[in-house]
Amino acid sequence: MAAGLKGPAADAIAEGVEVHGLHANASALVSTIVCVDLSNLLQSSHLAVFGPDASAPIDRVPVLRAAGSRSSRQLVGFDASGPTAATLPSHGSLITPTALPSPPAQQGSYAFNSLVDGRPCRFADSGPIGWHLRTGVGPHDGAEMVATALQVLADASGLTFRFDGGFEELSQIEEVAGGIWVAFVEPDEAQHHTGMAVGGDTLGHARVVFSGDQILGSRALIGNDPDAVPGFGPGHTLGSVLLHELGHALNLGHVDVATEQMYPFASPQSPLWFGPGDRMGLWLLGTGRGAR
Numbered sequence: 352m353a354a355g356l357k358g359p360a361a362d363a364i365a366e367g368v369e370v371h372g373l374h375a376n377a378s379a380l381v382s383t384i385v386c387v388d389l390s391n392l393l394q395s396s397h398l399a400v401f402g403p404d405a406s407a408p409i410d411r412v413p414v415l416r417a418a419g420s421r422s423s424r425q426l427v428g429f430d431a432s433g434p435t436a437a438t439l440p441s442h443g444s445l446i447t448p449t450a451l452p453s454p455p456a457q458q459g460s461y462a463f464n465s466l467v468d469g470r471p472c473r474f475a476d477s478g479p480i481g482w483h484l485r486t487g488v489g490p491h492d493g494a495e496m497v498a499t500a501l502q503v504l505a506d507a508s509g510l511t512f513r514f515d516g517g518f519e520e521l522s523q524i525e526e527v528a529g530g531i532w533v534a535f536v537e538p539d540e541a542q543h544h545t546g547m548a549v550g551g552d553t554l555g556h557a558r559v560v561f562s563g564d565q566i567l568g569s570r571a572l573i574g575n576d577p578d579a580v581p582g583f584g585p586g587h588t589l590g591s592v593l594l595h596e597l598g599h600a601l602n603l604g605h606v607d608v609a610t611e612q613m614y615p616f617a618s619p620q621s622p623l624w625f626g627p628g629d630r631m632g633l634w635l636l637g638t639g640r641g642a643r
Protein backbone atom coordinates (compact mmCIF):
# COMPACT_ATOMS: atom_id res chain seq x y z
CA MET A 352 0.00 0.00 0.00
CA ALA A 353 1.06 3.58 -0.35
CA ALA A 354 2.92 4.71 2.74
CA GLY A 355 1.07 8.02 2.78
CA LEU A 356 -2.22 6.36 3.65
CA LYS A 357 -2.66 5.79 7.31
CA GLY A 358 -5.31 4.42 9.63
CA PRO A 359 -7.48 1.32 9.66
CA ALA A 360 -9.80 2.50 6.92
CA ALA A 361 -6.80 3.22 4.75
CA ASP A 362 -5.72 -0.37 5.27
CA ALA A 363 -9.16 -1.54 4.24
CA ILE A 364 -9.04 0.58 1.11
CA ALA A 365 -5.59 -0.67 0.24
CA GLU A 366 -6.82 -4.23 0.26
CA GLY A 367 -7.30 -5.24 -3.31
CA VAL A 368 -6.21 -1.99 -4.87
CA GLU A 369 -2.45 -2.31 -4.70
CA VAL A 370 0.16 -4.78 -5.70
CA HIS A 371 -1.46 -8.16 -5.57
CA GLY A 372 1.74 -9.95 -4.83
CA LEU A 373 4.03 -12.20 -6.73
CA HIS A 374 2.59 -15.53 -7.68
CA ALA A 375 5.08 -18.23 -8.45
CA ASN A 376 4.39 -20.96 -10.92
CA ALA A 377 6.66 -23.51 -12.51
CA SER A 378 8.62 -21.17 -14.73
CA ALA A 379 7.73 -17.57 -14.21
CA LEU A 380 6.76 -14.94 -11.70
CA VAL A 381 3.74 -12.79 -12.40
CA SER A 382 3.36 -9.37 -10.91
CA THR A 383 -0.10 -7.89 -11.16
CA ILE A 384 -0.81 -4.29 -10.36
CA VAL A 385 -4.04 -2.38 -10.37
CA CYS A 386 -4.20 1.36 -10.09
CA VAL A 387 -7.04 3.30 -8.59
CA ASP A 388 -8.48 6.76 -8.64
CA LEU A 389 -7.78 8.22 -5.24
CA SER A 390 -10.11 11.13 -5.83
CA ASN A 391 -13.09 8.78 -5.85
CA LEU A 392 -11.94 7.15 -2.63
CA LEU A 393 -11.51 10.56 -1.10
CA GLN A 394 -15.11 11.37 -1.90
CA SER A 395 -16.26 8.23 -0.15
CA SER A 396 -17.09 7.74 3.49
CA HIS A 397 -13.40 7.13 4.20
CA LEU A 398 -12.67 10.81 3.65
CA ALA A 399 -11.98 11.66 7.28
CA VAL A 400 -9.15 9.19 7.49
CA PHE A 401 -7.24 11.00 4.79
CA GLY A 402 -6.79 14.28 6.60
CA PRO A 403 -3.43 15.91 5.95
CA ASP A 404 -0.66 14.47 8.09
CA ALA A 405 1.24 17.48 9.41
CA SER A 406 4.37 15.39 9.86
CA ALA A 407 4.47 14.31 6.24
CA PRO A 408 6.13 16.25 3.44
CA ILE A 409 3.61 18.06 1.32
CA ASP A 410 4.07 15.80 -1.64
CA ARG A 411 3.01 12.81 0.45
CA VAL A 412 -0.37 14.29 1.27
CA PRO A 413 -3.13 13.10 -1.03
CA VAL A 414 -4.65 16.05 -2.84
CA LEU A 415 -8.39 16.43 -2.66
CA ARG A 416 -10.23 17.33 -5.81
CA ALA A 417 -12.09 20.56 -5.21
CA ALA A 418 -15.74 20.03 -4.38
CA GLY A 419 -17.87 20.39 -7.45
CA SER A 420 -14.97 20.17 -9.86
CA ARG A 421 -16.25 16.86 -11.14
CA SER A 422 -19.39 18.37 -12.60
CA SER A 423 -17.55 21.28 -14.17
CA ARG A 424 -15.17 19.08 -16.14
CA GLN A 425 -15.73 17.55 -19.50
CA LEU A 426 -16.80 14.00 -18.83
CA VAL A 427 -16.22 11.55 -21.63
CA GLY A 428 -15.55 7.90 -21.87
CA PHE A 429 -13.94 6.32 -24.89
CA ASP A 430 -15.22 8.50 -27.71
CA ALA A 431 -15.12 5.83 -30.40
CA SER A 432 -14.59 2.15 -30.94
CA GLY A 433 -10.86 2.38 -30.50
CA PRO A 434 -7.92 1.78 -32.79
CA THR A 435 -8.82 0.22 -36.12
CA ALA A 436 -6.65 -1.80 -38.46
CA ALA A 437 -6.38 1.36 -40.57
CA THR A 438 -4.93 3.41 -37.71
CA LEU A 439 -2.39 0.85 -36.50
CA PRO A 440 1.27 1.51 -37.23
CA SER A 441 2.79 -0.61 -39.96
CA HIS A 442 3.96 -4.00 -38.81
CA GLY A 443 7.57 -3.94 -37.70
CA SER A 444 7.80 -0.15 -37.50
CA LEU A 445 10.19 1.10 -34.84
CA ILE A 446 9.89 3.75 -32.15
CA THR A 447 13.46 4.77 -31.36
CA PRO A 448 14.90 7.24 -28.85
CA THR A 449 15.27 10.75 -30.24
CA ALA A 450 18.64 10.99 -28.49
CA LEU A 451 20.60 8.89 -26.04
CA PRO A 452 19.03 9.76 -22.69
CA SER A 453 20.95 11.01 -19.69
CA PRO A 454 19.89 10.49 -16.08
CA PRO A 455 17.79 13.45 -14.94
CA ALA A 456 19.62 15.99 -12.81
CA GLN A 457 16.65 16.59 -10.57
CA GLN A 458 16.06 14.21 -7.65
CA GLY A 459 12.93 12.10 -7.74
CA SER A 460 11.39 8.91 -6.44
CA TYR A 461 11.32 5.66 -8.34
CA ALA A 462 10.81 1.99 -7.56
CA PHE A 463 10.83 -1.33 -9.36
CA ASN A 464 8.28 -4.08 -8.91
CA SER A 465 10.76 -6.91 -9.27
CA LEU A 466 14.43 -7.06 -8.40
CA VAL A 467 16.93 -9.90 -8.62
CA ASP A 468 20.16 -9.46 -6.66
CA GLY A 469 19.24 -5.82 -6.15
CA ARG A 470 18.95 -5.09 -9.88
CA PRO A 471 15.66 -4.42 -11.63
CA CYS A 472 14.30 -7.10 -13.94
CA ARG A 473 14.25 -5.86 -17.52
CA PHE A 474 13.40 -6.89 -21.03
CA ALA A 475 16.28 -8.64 -22.82
CA ASP A 476 18.92 -6.42 -24.38
CA SER A 477 18.86 -8.37 -27.59
CA GLY A 478 16.68 -6.05 -29.64
CA PRO A 479 13.58 -3.92 -29.80
CA ILE A 480 10.71 -4.64 -27.42
CA GLY A 481 7.69 -5.72 -29.41
CA TRP A 482 4.32 -4.19 -28.73
CA HIS A 483 0.79 -5.21 -29.64
CA LEU A 484 -2.34 -3.09 -29.59
CA ARG A 485 -5.94 -4.14 -29.26
CA THR A 486 -8.36 -2.87 -31.88
CA GLY A 487 -12.08 -2.25 -31.47
CA VAL A 488 -12.15 -0.65 -28.01
CA GLY A 489 -10.85 2.73 -26.92
CA PRO A 490 -10.64 6.36 -27.98
CA HIS A 491 -10.49 7.28 -31.66
CA ASP A 492 -6.84 8.29 -31.32
CA GLY A 493 -5.87 5.22 -29.25
CA ALA A 494 -3.15 4.00 -31.61
CA GLU A 495 -1.62 7.47 -31.85
CA MET A 496 -1.77 7.86 -28.05
CA VAL A 497 0.04 4.59 -27.39
CA ALA A 498 2.69 5.41 -30.01
CA THR A 499 3.18 8.82 -28.40
CA ALA A 500 3.49 7.26 -24.94
CA LEU A 501 6.03 4.72 -26.21
CA GLN A 502 8.05 7.53 -27.81
CA VAL A 503 8.19 9.26 -24.42
CA LEU A 504 9.28 5.97 -22.84
CA ALA A 505 11.91 5.49 -25.56
CA ASP A 506 13.28 8.99 -25.02
CA ALA A 507 13.50 8.49 -21.25
CA SER A 508 14.90 4.96 -21.30
CA GLY A 509 16.86 4.60 -24.52
CA LEU A 510 14.79 1.50 -25.33
CA THR A 511 13.41 0.83 -28.82
CA PHE A 512 9.93 -0.53 -29.49
CA ARG A 513 8.72 -2.44 -32.54
CA PHE A 514 5.06 -2.78 -33.52
CA ASP A 515 4.22 -6.48 -33.68
CA GLY A 516 0.57 -6.30 -34.65
CA GLY A 517 -2.96 -5.81 -33.47
CA PHE A 518 -5.32 -8.14 -31.67
CA GLU A 519 -9.03 -8.04 -30.93
CA GLU A 520 -9.72 -10.14 -27.85
CA LEU A 521 -8.16 -9.96 -24.39
CA SER A 522 -7.94 -13.75 -24.50
CA GLN A 523 -5.35 -13.36 -27.26
CA ILE A 524 -2.90 -11.64 -24.90
CA GLU A 525 0.06 -13.91 -24.39
CA GLU A 526 2.81 -12.29 -22.35
CA VAL A 527 5.11 -15.29 -22.65
CA ALA A 528 5.09 -14.80 -26.44
CA GLY A 529 6.95 -11.58 -25.71
CA GLY A 530 6.47 -7.86 -25.82
CA ILE A 531 3.99 -5.45 -24.32
CA TRP A 532 0.28 -6.05 -24.94
CA VAL A 533 -1.69 -2.83 -24.70
CA ALA A 534 -5.48 -2.82 -24.54
CA PHE A 535 -8.17 -0.27 -23.85
CA VAL A 536 -10.91 -2.12 -21.98
CA GLU A 537 -14.52 -1.63 -21.00
CA PRO A 538 -15.57 -2.25 -17.38
CA ASP A 539 -15.76 -5.92 -16.41
CA GLU A 540 -13.89 -7.17 -19.46
CA ALA A 541 -10.66 -7.40 -17.51
CA GLN A 542 -12.49 -9.07 -14.63
CA HIS A 543 -13.64 -11.79 -16.99
CA HIS A 544 -10.21 -12.45 -18.43
CA THR A 545 -7.91 -11.81 -15.51
CA GLY A 546 -10.09 -11.81 -12.42
CA MET A 547 -9.28 -8.13 -11.89
CA ALA A 548 -11.83 -5.50 -12.69
CA VAL A 549 -10.95 -2.29 -14.48
CA GLY A 550 -13.58 0.38 -14.14
CA GLY A 551 -15.05 2.48 -11.38
CA ASP A 552 -12.18 3.34 -9.06
CA THR A 553 -9.79 1.04 -10.87
CA LEU A 554 -8.31 2.93 -13.80
CA GLY A 555 -6.08 0.28 -15.23
CA HIS A 556 -3.86 -2.60 -14.44
CA ALA A 557 -0.66 -4.14 -15.57
CA ARG A 558 0.82 -7.59 -15.40
CA VAL A 559 4.42 -8.54 -15.97
CA VAL A 560 5.69 -12.08 -16.48
CA PHE A 561 9.30 -12.70 -15.46
CA SER A 562 11.77 -15.49 -15.78
CA GLY A 563 14.78 -14.95 -13.58
CA ASP A 564 15.88 -11.35 -13.99
CA GLN A 565 14.27 -11.02 -17.42
CA ILE A 566 10.83 -9.77 -18.38
CA LEU A 567 9.27 -12.22 -20.81
CA GLY A 568 6.32 -9.99 -21.60
CA SER A 569 3.71 -7.77 -20.05
CA ARG A 570 0.27 -6.28 -20.48
CA ALA A 571 -1.08 -2.80 -19.85
CA LEU A 572 -4.86 -2.43 -19.64
CA ILE A 573 -6.42 1.04 -19.71
CA GLY A 574 -9.98 1.32 -18.43
CA ASN A 575 -12.83 3.30 -19.92
CA ASP A 576 -12.99 6.03 -17.31
CA PRO A 577 -15.68 8.67 -17.83
CA ASP A 578 -13.93 10.98 -15.36
CA ALA A 579 -10.62 11.08 -17.19
CA VAL A 580 -9.87 14.01 -19.43
CA PRO A 581 -9.16 12.62 -22.91
CA GLY A 582 -5.69 12.74 -24.41
CA PHE A 583 -2.47 13.70 -22.66
CA GLY A 584 -2.19 16.34 -20.02
CA PRO A 585 -1.32 16.83 -16.36
CA GLY A 586 -3.78 15.60 -13.76
CA HIS A 587 -6.39 12.91 -14.18
CA THR A 588 -6.13 12.22 -17.89
CA LEU A 589 -6.41 9.09 -19.98
CA GLY A 590 -2.83 9.75 -21.06
CA SER A 591 -1.53 9.70 -17.50
CA VAL A 592 -3.15 6.31 -16.87
CA LEU A 593 -1.64 5.00 -20.10
CA LEU A 594 1.85 6.24 -19.19
CA HIS A 595 1.50 4.80 -15.67
CA GLU A 596 0.50 1.33 -16.88
CA LEU A 597 3.22 1.29 -19.54
CA GLY A 598 5.68 2.20 -16.77
CA HIS A 599 4.54 -0.90 -14.89
CA ALA A 600 4.85 -2.95 -18.09
CA LEU A 601 8.58 -2.11 -18.04
CA ASN A 602 8.81 -2.95 -14.29
CA LEU A 603 8.46 0.47 -12.68
CA GLY A 604 6.73 0.23 -9.32
CA HIS A 605 4.67 2.65 -7.29
CA VAL A 606 6.12 5.59 -5.40
CA ASP A 607 4.56 7.74 -2.73
CA VAL A 608 5.08 11.09 -4.47
CA ALA A 609 2.07 12.59 -6.24
CA THR A 610 4.19 14.53 -8.75
CA GLU A 611 5.59 11.30 -10.21
CA GLN A 612 3.55 9.41 -12.81
CA MET A 613 4.08 6.20 -10.81
CA TYR A 614 2.08 7.52 -7.85
CA PRO A 615 -0.61 4.85 -7.51
CA PHE A 616 -3.54 7.24 -7.75
CA ALA A 617 -4.85 9.66 -10.32
CA SER A 618 -4.07 13.05 -8.85
CA PRO A 619 -4.32 16.68 -9.89
CA GLN A 620 -0.51 16.66 -9.44
CA SER A 621 0.08 13.87 -11.97
CA PRO A 622 2.65 15.18 -14.45
CA LEU A 623 2.08 15.69 -18.15
CA TRP A 624 4.66 13.05 -19.07
CA PHE A 625 7.00 11.69 -16.40
CA GLY A 626 8.48 13.09 -13.20
CA PRO A 627 12.23 13.06 -12.47
CA GLY A 628 12.05 9.83 -10.48
CA ASP A 629 10.03 8.11 -13.20
CA ARG A 630 12.67 9.16 -15.72
CA MET A 631 15.52 7.92 -13.52
CA GLY A 632 13.81 4.56 -13.16
CA LEU A 633 13.25 4.33 -16.91
CA TRP A 634 16.86 5.27 -17.59
CA LEU A 635 18.02 2.46 -15.29
CA LEU A 636 15.81 0.04 -17.23
CA GLY A 637 17.47 1.05 -20.49
CA THR A 638 20.64 3.01 -21.21
CA GLY A 639 21.56 3.18 -17.53
CA ARG A 640 21.26 -0.54 -16.90
CA GLY A 641 23.72 -1.71 -14.29
CA ALA A 642 24.42 1.81 -13.05
CA ARG A 643 22.88 0.89 -9.73
Ligand SMILES: [Zn+2]
Binds near residue numbers: 385386595
Ligand atom coordinates in the same frame (compact mmCIF):
# COMPACT_ATOMS: atom_id res chain seq x y z
ZN1 LIG B 1 0.00 1.43 -10.65
